[in-house]
Amino acid sequence: MTLPHCDTPPTPQEAADLRERYRVERERRIRPEGPGQYRSTTAEFGYFAADPYVPDTAEREPVHDVVDVAIVGGGFGGILAGARLRTQGVASVRVIDQGGDFGGTWYWNRYPGIHCDIESHVYLPLLDETGYVPEWKYAPGEEIRRHAVRIAEQFDLYESALFSTTVTGLTWDEPARQWRVTTDRGDVFRATYVITATGTLTEPKLPGIPGIEDYKGHTFHTSRWDYGYTGGHSGGGMTGLADKRVGVVGTGATGVQVIPKLAEDAGHLYVFQRTPSAVDVRGQRRMSPQEVGADRPGWAAERRENFLRIVSGESAGRDLVADRWTESAALLEKLLPSFRRDGEPDFESAYEAADHATMNQIRERVAKEVADATTADALQPWYRYACKRPTFSDTYLPTFNRDDVTLVDTADSHGIERMTERGVVVGGVEYEVDCLIFATGFSVGVSGITSGKLPVTGRDGVELLHTWADRGPRTLHGFTSIGFPNLIRMGSLQNASSVNFTNILDEQALHAAALVAAAQQKDALVEPTPEAEDAWMETCAQGAPDHEWFHAECTPGYYNREGRGRPNGPTAYPHGAVAFHDLLRRWREENIDEALRPKSGTPA
Numbered sequence: 001m002t003l004p005h006c007d008t009p010p011t012p013q014e015a016a017d018l019r020e021r022y023r024v025e026r027e028r029r030i031r032p033e034g035p036g037q038y039r040s041t042t043a044e045f046g047y048f049a050a051d052p053y054v055p056d057t058a059e060r061e062p063v064h065d066v067v068d069v070a071i072v073g074g075g076f077g078g079i080l081a082g083a084r085l086r087t088q089g090v091a092s093v094r095v096i097d098q099g100g101d102f103g104g105t106w107y108w109n110r111y112p113g114i115h116c117d118i119e120s121h122v123y124l125p126l127l128d129e130t131g132y133v134p135e136w137k138y139a140p141g142e143e144i145r146r147h148a149v150r151i152a153e154q155f156d157l158y159e160s161a162l163f164s165t166t167v168t169g170l171t172w173d174e175p176a177r178q179w180r181v182t183t184d185r186g187d188v189f190r191a192t193y194v195i196t197a198t199g200t201l202t203e204p205k206l207p208g209i210p211g212i213e214d215y216k217g218h219t220f221h222t223s224r225w226d227y228g229y230t231g232g233h234s235g236g237g238m239t240g241l242a243d244k245r246v247g248v249v250g251t252g253a254t255g256v257q258v259i260p261k262l263a264e265d266a267g268h269l270y271v272f273q274r275t276p277s278a279v280d281v282r283g284q285r286r287m288s289p290q291e292v293g294a295d296r297p298g299w300a301a302e303r304r305e306n307f308l309r310i311v312s313g314e315s316a317g318r319d320l321v322a323d324r325w326t327e328s329a330a331l332l333e334k335l336l337p338s339f340r341r342d343g344e345p346d347f348e349s350a351y352e353a354a355d356h357a358t359m360n361q362i363r364e365r366v367a368k369e370v371a372d373a374t375t376a377d378a379l380q381p382w383y384r385y386a387c388k389r390p391t392f393s394d395t396y397l398p399t400f401n402r403d404d405v406t407l408v409d410t411a412d413s414h415g416i417e418r419m420t421e422r423g424v425v426v427g428g429v430e431y432e433v434d435c436l437i438f439a440t441g442f443s444v445g446v447s448g449i450t451s452g453k454l455p456v457t458g459r460d461g462v463e464l465l466h467t468w469a470d471r472g473p474r475t476l477h478g479f480t481s482i483g484f485p486n487l488i489r490m491g492s493l494q495n496a497s498s499v500n501f502t503n504i505l506d507e508q509a510l511h512a513a514a515l516v517a518a519a520q521q522k523d524a525l526v527e528p529t530p531e532a533e534d535a536w537m538e539t540c541a542q543g544a545p546d547h548e549w550f551h552a553e554c555t556p557g558y559y560n561r562e563g564r565g566r567p568n569g570p571t572a573y574p575h576g577a578v579a580f581h582d583l584l585r586r587w588r589e590e591n592i593d594e595a596l597r598p599k600s601g602t603p604a
Helices: 012-029 076-087 141-154 253-265 299-311 329-334 347-369 373-379 464-471 501-522 530-542 548-552 577-590
Strands: 038-040 066-072 093-096 167-173 178-183 188-196 205-207 218-221 245-249 268-273 405-409 423-426 429-432 435-438 487-489 524-526 596-598
Touching: 012 347, 066 076, 066 178, 076 093, 076 141, 076 501, 188 501, 245 253, 245 423, 253 268, 268 423, 299 329, 299 501, 299 577, 329 347, 347 373, 373 405, 487 501, 501 524, 501 577, 501 596
Parallel strands: 066 093, 066 188, 188 487, 218 435, 245 268, 245 435, 268 405
Antiparallel strands: 038 205, 167 178, 178 188, 423 429, 524 596
């Protein structure tokens, strides 16, 4: 891939000055406690345990039966796994999710203005299979949620699903060759195979602001939007805020979407910002089926693969999506842990020049669209493009031209100083608010398994996290591990990644279903050989890209553990998603026995 063209690359002195400006801006925002500056949402804020969409969970009898496959998680990962299993002919599939329906993150997140920032025609999976064609280039959240339901209905995943249910334990029964699954609803059932698809953005987090418990106003997190208080719906119309002073904490991807909607409806809106997002052009518009080629069989798969190739640094020919993701794709080199570039002389200097040009364009856009010079200065992002997830909006920046919107920059105090009964204190000034909304995101990579909330006990009573604590995570392709038969994990660990993660999940679902089908056909267990697991760990370790230095210099955020850096290591397949998917397809044809073992005996 050719780097974005830079007509006027910075001189050595300009580049040095810019690096120094980035360093100074980083130091203004760094906090010594790193990720410890956030707190769990479940301890003091019990409303996170409630489901606002199914407030009264119906009583039911506990389930005590046997299924072929239990899938933990009803988001797109679990839905796609179920759909691909059905295609393989697996009849008995049960999905368990703590939400009241399918959808995962799109079930919980229904805040005003919510959209996907990846084009809908490549983000929404199984468009070819369902015959659905999105209307908008970037789908609103409710359309995405309904598509999740559409897939689940088409592939009969509602049949034995358990909703409003949390899996509390997975225990391998060696004599029975089955997993014992327990839940918080008293269910105790068995499954021959378990697929975990618990996601990476599932645990909401709150800032550990001193005095947060003292605040007497109304609070909620964007992932549990309180429409009972605000009124309205995801499109707006929040009449309950007409006479309210509303504060928003957080200006990341969620804040960029929700803030313009709140500005329309609140009496006055205060936006508390520590680090501004890089806000690029969205270009939202309607798209006809003819424009995306939906009259051709396989159109969606072709478009999805084209996007994946471009954002993975591969040759793709014509750019079918043609948005700011694909235009700035080369700058994702440091964003993805499985994206590397070898053999290009002077790559880093060319990369820095391209980065400089792109970020200058983004900063210049702020200056053009925001009238007040002081506000515009505070909204300009001073860091490298891949330091934080890029955001896109046509309405965010003009919002700050409203008289009823106040930007409160908290960088000089490294964030909000404290909270009182009445509001928020920044720089010694108290901002009284009737309602405070936390757009503070999620604990990245913390799922039920990795957090310990979902204990997994394998052969001989060995717990998965204990095994990983001793030697680090060890897998074959990120899916399976020795000592945990018939357990297949979906996610980014030692797998591949992309900005379009539903594409990744669908490839994982295809692989998981193929493993189950092969094990059933050969009357075997899904469990890798020691040689295959060792070889995969060596593959991930040898090719790990050297991005540690880059993230150590970035402004604090979840990419670099709030400024503490992101160490190099075997966390992902190092040669990109396209190569990984090709590898898996060949492996399924030629070497799938490496992930199987006879039911009699144990691995060497």
